[in-house]
Amino acid sequence: MLIYLNGKYLDYSQALLPVDERGLQFADGVYEVALVWGGQFVDLERHLERLERSAQAIELDLPFTRSEIRDVAEELLRREAVKQAALYLQVTRGVAPRDHRFPAVVQPTVIAYLKDAHMDREALQHGVKAITVPDLRWLRCDIKSVSLLPNVLARQQAANRGVREAIQVRSGVGVTEGSATNIWMVHQGSIVTAPASNWILSGIVRSVVLDLAKSEKLPVAERFASAEELLQMDEVFMTSTTSFVMPIIEIDGRKVGDGEPGPVTMRLQELYLQRLDQIAHATLG
Ligand SMILES: Cc1ncc(COP(=O)(O)O)c(C=O)c1O
Numbered sequence: 001m002l003i004y005l006n007g008k009y010l011d012y013s014q015a016l017l018p019v020d021e022r023g024l025q026f027a028d029g030v031y032e033v034a035l036v037w038g039g040q041f042v043d044l045e046r047h048l049e050r051l052e053r054s055a056q057a058i059e060l061d062l063p064f065t066r067s068e069i070r071d072v073a074e075e076l077l078r079r080e081a082v083k084q085a086a087l088y089l090q091v092t093r094g095v096a097p098r099d100h101r102f103p104a105v106v107q108p109t110v111i112a113y114l115k116d117a118h119m120d121r122e123a124l125q126h127g128v129k130a131i132t133v134p135d136l137r138w139l140r141c142d143i144k145s146v147s148l149l150p151n152v153l154a155r156q157q158a159a160n161r162g163v164r165e166a167i168q169v170r171s172g173v174g175v176t177e178g179s180a181t182n183i184w185m186v187h188q189g190s191i192v193t194a195p196a197s198n199w200i201l202s203g204i205v206r207s208v209v210l211d212l213a214k215s216e217k218l219p220v221a222e223r224f225a226s227a228e229e230l231l232q233m234d235e236v237f238m239t240s241t242t243s244f245v246m247p248i249i250e251i252d253g254r255k256v257g258d259g260e261p262g263p264v265t266m267r268l269q270e271l272y273l274q275r276l277d278q279i280a281h282a283t284l285g
Contacts, residue, residue, distance in 0.1 A: 021092060029092030031146050036085040058143065137151070143201075155179040174227070209272060
């Protein structure tokens with residue numbers, strides 16, 4: 001496995017960082033995950049744009065231009081020659097003696113690599129189960145920060161219960177999002193998803209699915225549903241770069257609708273997967 005680290009392409013075993021790297025000490029950094037499909041990056045520009053917004057929000061000056069980091073991604077893809085993967089890209093504030101304050105002079109640490117991403121076709125067809133958990137995160141969930149402890153704890157709770165995802169419910173707000181996915185609900189043909197706000201990470205797949213719903217003339221309300229509403233929906237699904245458009249068929253041990261993936265979910269999934277294939281083919285020639 002090849003790791004890009006601060007300008008060098010290294011073997012995994014050679015990619016080492018000092019203990020006082022601020023990503024390790026303070027989770028002081030931001031990241032992105034972008035899909036490679038059919039040997040092509042999917043929506044890389046949108047991911048790089050979001051990375052810039054996340055970095056700006058934590059007052060971190062990215063040590064590269066957009067075209068420079070795109071070149072790194074392309075070079076990794078050229079060297080690894082994979083068709084299907086996820087690009088992991090992380091920028092942390094850098095190495096400095098431990099002190100909460102920003103170091104006066106510091107070089108950010110840039111890490112990029114391609115990791116396996118497989119499509120769980122069985123789950124996409126038949127759906128997965130979820131639980132609800134309280135949303136314990138901070139007030140800036142719109143920043144794609146490497147500080148993921150509440151998300152880790154939520155996903156582990158789901159794993160402990162033998163289900164795929166934990167749907168987070170924010171006290172006084174409503175259903176926000178999954179531990180690493182955006183959550184969508186369908187009631188009598190109308191789609192509900194949490195609005196882009198400080199309470200969620202506005203997913204790249206979310207923005208694509210919103211456009212697809214619009215193109216299908218499906219009504220979408222961007223609002224917070226309550227936990228009670230969630231359990232009464234006809235359909236629920238989740239989206240992310242690596243889970244695509246995934247039906248959720250059971251929540252907290254109760255069937256969603258009739259316990260099968262619903263028609264709106266499956267139509268949006270079909271359109272989303274078609275779009276992936278178009279991207280893979282359009283840029284091949
Ligand atoms: C908390 C959270 N919400 C939503 C998403 C979905 O974002 P995207 O569609 O850009 O993958 C992710 C992706 O990892 C996430 O971590």
